Amino acid sequence: MKESIESILRKLEGLNTIDLIERKLNVKRSTAIKKISELRKLGYVETSGGGKQPRFYRIYRVKISKIGNPGLYDIINQNSPIKLSKPFEERIIGKKLSIEEAIIRAIKTENYRVVLAALALFNKIKDYSRLYELAKKENVRRKLGALYEVARRVIRTKKIDDKHLKLMLNAKNERKFIVPHAKSKDFKDIQKRWNMYIPFNKQDLWRLKE
Amino acid sequence: MIDLDKQNQLLSLIGEKLKEKIECYIVGGSAMMYHGVKGETKDIDVVLDDEKSRKILEKILKELGFKERDVRVLYFRKKNTPLLLQRGEERFDLFVKKVITFEITQSMKNRIEKVYEYDNLIVKVVSPEDIILFKCATERPGDRIDASNIIKSFDVDWDVIVEESINQTKLEDSLFPVFLFDFLQELKEDFKADVPNEIIDKVMKIGEEMMEKRYGKDK
Numbered sequence: 400m401k402e403s404i405e406s407i408l409r410k411l412e413g414l415n416t417i418d419l420i421e422r423k424l425n426v427k428r429s430t431a432i433k434k435i436s437e438l439r440k441l442g443y444v445e446t447s448g449g450g451k452q453p454r455f456y457r458i459y460r461v462k463i464s465k466i467g468n469p470g471l472y473d474i475i476n477q478n479s480p481i482k483l484s485k486p487f488e489e490r491i492i493g494k495k496l497s498i499e500e501a502i503i504r505a506i507k508t509e510n511y512r513v514v515l516a517a518l519a520l521f522n523k524i525k526d527y528s529r530l531y532e533l534a535k536k537e538n539v540r541r542k543l544g545a546l547y548e549v550a551r552r553v554i555r556t557k558k559i560d561d562k563h564l565k566l567m568l569n570a571k572n573e574r575k576f577i578v579p580h581a582k583s584k585d586f587k588d589i590q591k592r593w594n595m596y597i598p599f600n601k602q603d604l605w606r607l608k609e
Numbered sequence: 610m611i612d613l614d615k616q617n618q619l620l621s622l623i624g625e626k627l628k629e630k631i632e633c634y635i636v637g638g639s640a641m642m643y644h645g646v647k648g649e650t651k652d653i654d655v656v657l658d659d660e661k662s663r664k665i666l667e668k669i670l671k672e673l674g675f676k677e678r679d680v681r682v683l684y685f686r687k688k689n690t691p692l693l694l695q696r697g698e699e700r701f702d703l704f705v706k707k708v709i710t711f712e713i714t715q716s717m718k719n720r721i722e723k724v725y726e727y728d729n730l731i732v733k734v735v736s737p738e739d740i741i742l743f744k745c746a747t748e749r750p751g752d753r754i755d756a757s758n759i760i761k762s763f764d765v766d767w768d769v770i771v772e773e774s775i776n777q778t779k780l781e782d783s784l785f786p787v788f789l790f791d792f793l794q795e796l797k798e799d800f801k802a803d804v805p806n807e808i809i810d811k812v813m814k815i816g817e818e819m820m821e822k823r824y825g826k827d828k
Contacts, residue, residue: 412764461645461762466617467725488723493621 407434408443411458420456452482467492471513474501479519481606483512498523499530506539506546511578511598514546519607521550524557531563540570542577545593549586553604568593610649611699613642617727619653619699624727626669631662632731634713634721636743637702641755643723643734646762651751652700654691654743656713663692663703670694670701710788711746712780716773737763738770742777745792746785756792757800767808775815784823787816 402424410423420431435456438444442462448454469477470489474496476482496504498520505517524530534543544567550556573595576582581598583590590597611619616639634657635643638650657663671677675694689707693700706713723734735743737759744752759765770789777785790812796802797809 409764459645460764464613464643464645466613470724470726487721489726490724491726492617493624493728 408460415456468495471504475516479516481516503533518550521556527559540567541573541593541595545595548589553607612649620727624730627729630729633657635734640734640740652702654702656704663705709746710783757802760802790816
């Protein structure tokens with residue numbers, strides 16, 4: 400007998416892989432793929448991962464009504480090899496969050512993993528002048544400069560112009576910690592130059608190279 | 610009535626007019642629309658952290674043509690009532706921290722699953738469990754239907770509901786579990802909502818113990 404959509408959704412609600420769906424529905428892989436495709440068309444499935452990462456299917460019992468544009472965590476997950484688990488769904492209504500804004504917001508979180516994952520965004524920056532203005536507004540210019548230099552040691556980034564680099568170096572009245580209580584054993588030169596504690600060691604950054 | 614598009618338009622207008630960031634919590638039917646379980650609502654229930662934020666929102670809404678409405682019509686003799694602002698068929702209910710007998714707690718803030726940014730207005734949508742609790746607190750026409758729809762659509766974590774109802778009694782001299790017991794019982798009997806019996810028993814027991822503590826044992 401054909402199972403109702405409601406009962407399938409009830410069984411599958413939450414995060415699934417295709418293997419898990421096979422087991423939960425007790426069906427063959429090809430049937431599981433077909434079911435997921437049907438549910439996606441109806442608007443109950445959100446897919447993430449893929450490529451080198453395993454593919455995840457988040458299944459909801461009510462239709463997903465996504466409004467607005469992606470928030471900070473989505474932007475980072477789209478652009479960084481280090482993926483973050485979202486503490487909540489964040490959507491921006493009426494405008495799109497730019498890479499420049501995302502970097503500044505990531506710094507403002509003072510969260511180790513968020514800042515680490517956001518380092519990958521430095522190779523997507525289009526407008527350094529805009530980035531500088533945002534950093535000035537939020538008083539995170541030295542932090543931004545220090546993180547830019549860390550990012551350049553691991554990934555390819557567009558070079559920031561001397562004018563903005565100098566302005567960032569001259570910024571005053573910033574707290575010395577990017578992430579509270581976190582200091583690096585490495586990057587001593589960057590820490591000294593920017594008078595800022597880098598929260599990562601060299602070893603923490605290998606995943607950015609993926 | 611207000612649908613999700615209309616709600617977005619209204620909140621965007623407020624967000625644009627705000628000069629600094631204000632965070633608010635959306636509860637009730639509006640929150641249900643974000644969760645995808647309701648198509649339209651009579652009002653947008655907004656809970657703010659302080660009176661200052663309410664005053665700012667009030668000023669903006671009045672600039673947008675909203676007029677204050679007598680709160681007694683809807684919340685007759687209840688405590689912690691909202692400021693009602695209406696423009697045609699659109700209405701905002703602005704609460705500060707408390708919604709009648711129910712208070713926004715840190716644990717509820719931690720359960721927030723959806724955050725929407727309308728320029729300077731940051732809207733946090735409470736979880737389905739907390740919507741049920743708010744529905745129990747407000748007890749307006751339609752609140753029971755809404756609560757039963759949430760129960761049908763989500764895998765409700767009943768332990769959260771029980772714990773939060775106890776939590777509320779610690780904040781204020783309230784007998785929230787007593788009201789919750791009635792509310793859940795009615796949902797089960799009148800609306801055939803799938804409320805586990807053990808949860809109803811548990812809430813009843815907690816309510817009885819609280820009544821005993823307050824009024825003494827019946828002899």
